[in-house]
Amino acid sequence: MSIPAYHRDCYLTELTADVVTIGEEDGNPFAVLADTLFYPEGGGQPADHGRLGGAEVLDVQRRGEEIRHYLSRPVGEGPVRLELDWSRRWDHMQQHTGQHVLTAVALRDFDWRTTAFHLGAEWSDIELDAPRLDRADLYRLEEAVAREIHAARPVDYRTAEVSDFERLGVRSRRLPEGFEGTVRLVDIEGLDLNTCGGTHCRSTAEIGLLCLLGTEPMRGGTRVFFVAGDRVRRRMAAHEDRNLQLRSLLDTGDDKLSEVIALRLDREKELARAVRRLGEELADVAAATLCADDAQLLDAHWQDRDMAFLQRVGRTIAEAAPDRRALLSSESEEGAIFLVVAGESSGLNIGEAGSAIAAALGGRGGGRGTIYQGKADSLRDRDHALQILRDA
Numbered sequence: 001m002s003i004p005a006y007h008r009d010c011y012l013t014e015l016t017a018d019v020v021t022i023g024e025e026d027g028n029p030f031a032v033l034a035d036t037l038f039y040p041e042g043g044g045q046p047a048d049h050g051r052l053g054g055a056e057v058l059d060v061q062r063r064g065e066e067i068r069h070y071l072s073r074p075v076g077e078g079p080v081r082l083e084l085d086w087s088r089r090w091d092h093m094q095q096h097t098g099q100h101v102l103t104a105v106a107l108r109d110f111d112w113r114t115t116a117f118h119l120g121a122e123w124s125d126i127e128l129d130a131p132r133l134d135r136a137d138l139y140r141l142e143e144a145v146a147r148e149i150h151a152a153r154p155v156d157y158r159t160a161e162v163s164d165f166e167r168l169g170v171r172s173r174r175l176p177e178g179f180e181g182t183v184r185l186v187d188i189e190g191l192d193l194n195t196c197g198g199t200h201c202r203s204t205a206e207i208g209l210l211c212l213l214g215t216e217p218m219r220g221g222t223r224v225f226f227v228a229g230d231r232v233r234r235r236m237a238a239h240e241d242r243n244l245q246l247r248s249l250l251d252t253g254d255d256k257l258s259e260v261i262a263l264r265l266d267r268e269k270e271l272a273r274a275v276r277r278l279g280e281e282l283a284d285v286a287a288a289t290l291c292a293d294d295a296q297l298l299d300a301h302w303q304d305r306d307m308a309f310l311q312r313v314g315r316t317i318a319e320a321a322p323d324r325r326a327l328l329s330s331e332s333e334e335g336a337i338f339l340v341v342a343g344e345s346s347g348l349n350i351g352e353a354g355s356a357i358a359a360a361l362g363g364r365g366g367g368r369g370t371i372y373q374g375k376a377d378s379l380r381d382r383d384h385a386l387q388i389l390r391d392a
C-alpha cells in the first residue's frame with residue numbers, strides 16, 4: 001500500500017478494496033487490504049470502526065508493515081466493500097485537531113511543551129511540562145485556543161526530509177532513533193507544522209469549540225483534560241439534564257445548588273449523630289431493664305438492630321452484672337447477628353461457649369474477654385443455643 005485512503009482523504013467514508021491476506025490472531029479473524037479507510041490505532045488516536053464486507057471492524061492495528069483489520073467474522077480474499085463508522089471518526093478528527101491547536105498554542109503563548117496525548121471515550125488529555133496550572137491559566141489557554149478556532153486556519157499535509165525539519169521549524173514527535181527519509185507533516189496554516197500520522201479536520205473552524213475541563217498533577221508536569229467539537233454539546237446537554245433533575249429534587253435554582261446540597265449534607269451529619277446518641281440511650285435502657293431481672297441467664301431479641309447496639313448492651317451487662325450470662329440477637333433483611341455475654345464471675349469460657357452457640361446457629365464468629373459476637377443466616381435454632389448457654 002502506498003498512501004492509504006484514510007491519509008489521501010480523511011473525509012472518505014466508502015471504498016472498495018482487495019483483501020490480500022486473511023488470518024487469525026489469538027482466535028480473532030483479521031484481514032489485510034490493498035488499501036484501507038480504517039485508521040490503525042496510533043499517536044494517541046484510537047482505531048476506526050465500521051464494516052468490511054458483511055463483517056464488523058472491531059479494531060485496527062499496525063503489525064510491522066501490515067495493517068490488520070480485526071473482524072467480527074472471517075471474510076474471503078478478493079474485492080470487498082469498506083464502510084467507515086463516520087460519527088466515530090469525525091469525533092476523533094475533532095478531538096485530534098483540537099489537540100494540535102491546544103498543543104501549538106500552549107507552546108507558542110505559554111512555553112508549555114506537550115509530552116503526551118491520549119484520546120479517550122469521554123474526554124481527552126495532553127500532558128504539559130508545566131509544573132502547575134491554576135484556573136486563570138486554564139482560562140487564558142482556552143481563550144487563546146478559541147481565537148485559533150475562530151481564525152479558521154486551513155489544515156493541510158505535505159512531506160519533508162528529516163534533515164529539513166530544523167529549517168522548516170517542524171515540531172517533531174518522537175521519531176524512531178536514527179530515522180531518515182520522508183515524513184508526513186500536518187500543516188495548520190500559520191500555527192503549527194508537525195509530524196503526525198493521524199486524521200484531522202480540514203480547518204480549525206471544524207473543531208467548533210474546545211473546553212478545558214481541569215488538570216491533574218503528574219510526575220514533573222500537569223495533565224490537562226479537554227473535550228472538543230460535538231462532544232462539547234453532548235456534555236453540555238448532559239450537564240443541563242443533571243441540573244434540571246437537581247433543581248427539581250432540591251427545589252432551587254442553579255446558582256443555589258451547591259449551597260443547598262452543602263446544607264443538606266451538614267443536616268444529614270447532625271441527624272446521624274442524633275440517631276447514634278438515641279441508639280446508645282436505647283441500648284443503656286435495654287441493658288438496665290435486662291439486669292433488673294433476677295435470672296442468671298438473660299435473653300433478648302430485637303428486630304433490625306446493628307452490632308454496635310448489641311455490643312453496647314452486652315458490655316453494660318458484663319460490667320453491671322458480672323455473674324450473669326446473656327444471649328442477645330437481632331434479625332434484619334441482611335441476616336441475623338448474635339452476641340454471647342459472660343460476666344467475669346459467670347464461670348463461663350467465652351471462646352468455647354461462643355463457638356458452640358455459633359455452630360448450633362449454623363453461623364460463625366469470634367470473641368474474647370466477656371463478649372463473643374457472630375453472624376448466622378437465621379435464628380431458627382435459637383432455643384438450642386440458649387440451652388447450650390444454660391448448660392455450659
Ligand SMILES: [Zn+2]
Binds near residue numbers: 096196197
Ligand atoms: Zn495529528
